[in-house]
Amino acid sequence: MEERLGELAEFQAEIDGFSGPFDLLCWLVESRELEAASISVGQVVRIYGAYLANTNKVSVSVVSEFLFMAASLVLNKIRALLPGRESLYESEEPENDPGEDVLEKLSRYRPYRSAARDLAILKEERDRFFFRSAPEEEDDEPSFDLGDLFALCRLWWSLRDLKRRTKNAAPYIFENEDDWSGVPSSLPEEEQIERKISEILSELNSDGSLRLSFLLRENRAMANFVVTLLALLEMSRMGRIRILQEELFDDIVITPL
Amino acid sequence: MTSSLPRFETLSSTAKIIEAILFAAPSPVSVNEMATLLSLSPSAVKSELEDLRSYLLRHGHGITVIESAGGWRMATAEDVSEIVGAFRETAIAQKIRLSKAAVETLAVIAYNQPVTRSEIEELRGVRCERVIETLLSHALIRIAGRRKATGSPLLYRTTDRFLETFGVLSISELPTLEELDELAPVDEPHFVPVDEEERTNG
Numbered sequence: 001m002e003e004r005l006g007e008l009a010e011f012q013a014e015i016d017g018f019s020g021p022f023d024l025l026c027w028l029v030e031s032r033e034l035e036a037a038s039i040s041v042g043q044v045v046r047i048y049g050a051y052l053a054n055t056n057k058v059s060v061s062v063v064s065e066f067l068f069m070a071a072s073l074v075l076n077k078i079r080a081l082l083p084g085r086e087s088l089y090e091s092e093e094p095e096n097d098p099g100e101d102v103l104e105k106l107s108r109y110r111p112y113r114s115a116a117r118d119l120a121i122l123k124e125e126r127d128r129f130f131f132r133s134a135p136e137e138e139d140d141e142p143s144f145d146l147g148d149l150f151a152l153c154r155l156w157w158s159l160r161d162l163k164r165r166t167k168n169a170a171p172y173i174f175e176n177e178d179d180w181s182g183v184p185s186s187l188p189e190e191e192q193i194e195r196k197i198s199e200i201l202s203e204l205n206s207d208g209s210l211r212l213s214f215l216l217r218e219n220r221a222m223a224n225f226v227v228t229l230l231a232l233l234e235m236s237r238m239g240r241i242r243i244l245q246e247e248l249f250d251d252i253v254i255t256p257l
Numbered sequence: 258m259t260s261s262l263p264r265f266e267t268l269s270s271t272a273k274i275i276e277a278i279l280f281a282a283p284s285p286v287s288v289n290e291m292a293t294l295l296s297l298s299p300s301a302v303k304s305e306l307e308d309l310r311s312y313l314l315r316h317g318h319g320i321t322v323i324e325s326a327g328g329w330r331m332a333t334a335e336d337v338s339e340i341v342g343a344f345r346e347t348a349i350a351q352k353i354r355l356s357k358a359a360v361e362t363l364a365v366i367a368y369n370q371p372v373t374r375s376e377i378e379e380l381r382g383v384r385c386e387r388v389i390e391t392l393l394s395h396a397l398i399r400i401a402g403r404r405k406a407t408g409s410p411l412l413y414r415t416t417d418r419f420l421e422t423f424g425v426l427s428i429s430e431l432p433t434l435e436e437l438d439e440l441a442p443v444d445e446p447h448f449v450p451v452d453e454e455e456r457t458n459g
Binding site: 022023105107108109110111112113114115116118119120122123125126127128129130131 | 321323330331332333335338341342351352355357360361363364365367368380381382383422423424425431432434435437438
């Protein structure tokens with residue numbers, strides 16, 4: 001039965017009235033004085049069906065799931081009622097009793113149900129206070145500890161911003177965008193990088209220090225971006241330049257050593 | 258005549274400064290921070306805060322000071338909440354609306370953190386994917402690494418914002434599961450025949 005309850009759960013989550021199937025079961029147990037282990041399938045189906053009918057949000061898929069669940073429940077019950085099976089289970093695995101299982105799950109669940117109720121009350125109380133200003137809520141970014149995924153997104157957004165701002169000057173060009181057949185363009189060759197290195201060096205010789213945005217000013221194509229970055233990394237490895245980013249997401253300053 | 262006038266009560270100079278700090282602070286201010294700033298002991302700051310709170314209450318002010326997880330902050334008085342909540346978008350902007358399922362999921366996470374989604378689902382008997390997404394987007398929970406197990410599932414923890422939203426100072430302040438279990442209504446097996454027709458038709 002508890003497996004079927006899982007299925008019942010699928011659309012239970014859609015509805016505000018109950019937080020889940022166990023909530024519904026607890027409610028049934030409390031309000032109708034039912035014994036959790038022997039709740040009649042018919043009752044659950046009926047109550048739930050009536051409940052669904054009363055909410056005006058039921059979609060066709062929900063109804064079909066409901067019918068499937070109801071049919072499964074009935075089938076399950078029929079199996080449980082068939083003679084012969086009981087004695088089979090009795091001797092072998094008494095812990096397989098679905099009633100016991102539901103009871104165990106319900107008793108494990110019950111404290112959380114109370115906790116949720118308490119929390120809801122706490123929130124209601126707290127919601128009666130308003131704060132003069134709450135800037136930390138305004139720029140409260142969703143916190144993910146997953147690497148620097150969010151930072152990466154921020155970088156991407158700022159690049160997009162930059163792109164928008166420099167739209168008139170030089171947009172980023174994604175080569176072969178039209179005839180892109182899923183094959184990535186060839187990797188930058190060493191030769192290209194060497195050429196880029198000498199290009200950067202000559203710029204550095206004349207200007208002192210450079211900014212990455214300046215290096216990318218004319219050609220904002222992705223390949224050029226990649227080649228430039230590789231060139232800079234190679235130059236840094238060779239100890240010819242220092243790469244500095246003063247602030248997070250700031251422009252990158254390249255100074256000769 | 259003069260004797261019937263209420264005695265003019267003023268705040269202590271420390272309470273006055275604390276009031277000003279909390280007014281100016283954009284986020285909660287911890288007792289320790291105030292203690293350092295005012296060269297006072299944290300307990301002294303605490304008692305000044307309590308004085309300030311009761312002073313504001315006694316004098317019928319529209320504001321109060323309340324303690325939250327991150328520290329103290331200034332807030333509107335409780336008895337004016339209804340009208341303040343109706344003022345522009347104050348209520349909408351500051352309050353998060355949570356479904357019953359969301360609160361229950363938060364409860365499970367709060368008591369079991371760090372916890373994986375499948376563990377939450379096991380306890381709640383329902384899929385939680387979307388609820389977890391909602392809670393993450395409200396920053397009420399956060400991802401706290403992965404469990405070293407098959408499939409290395411993500412672990413979830415509640416955030417300070419959770420504490421703030423529910424006015425809880427720390428997770429340890431919540432009643433234990435055992436306490437909650439004792440409070441919960443216990444369903445002793447009742448073999449009460451139920452007249453289905455009558456009850457469901459009602």
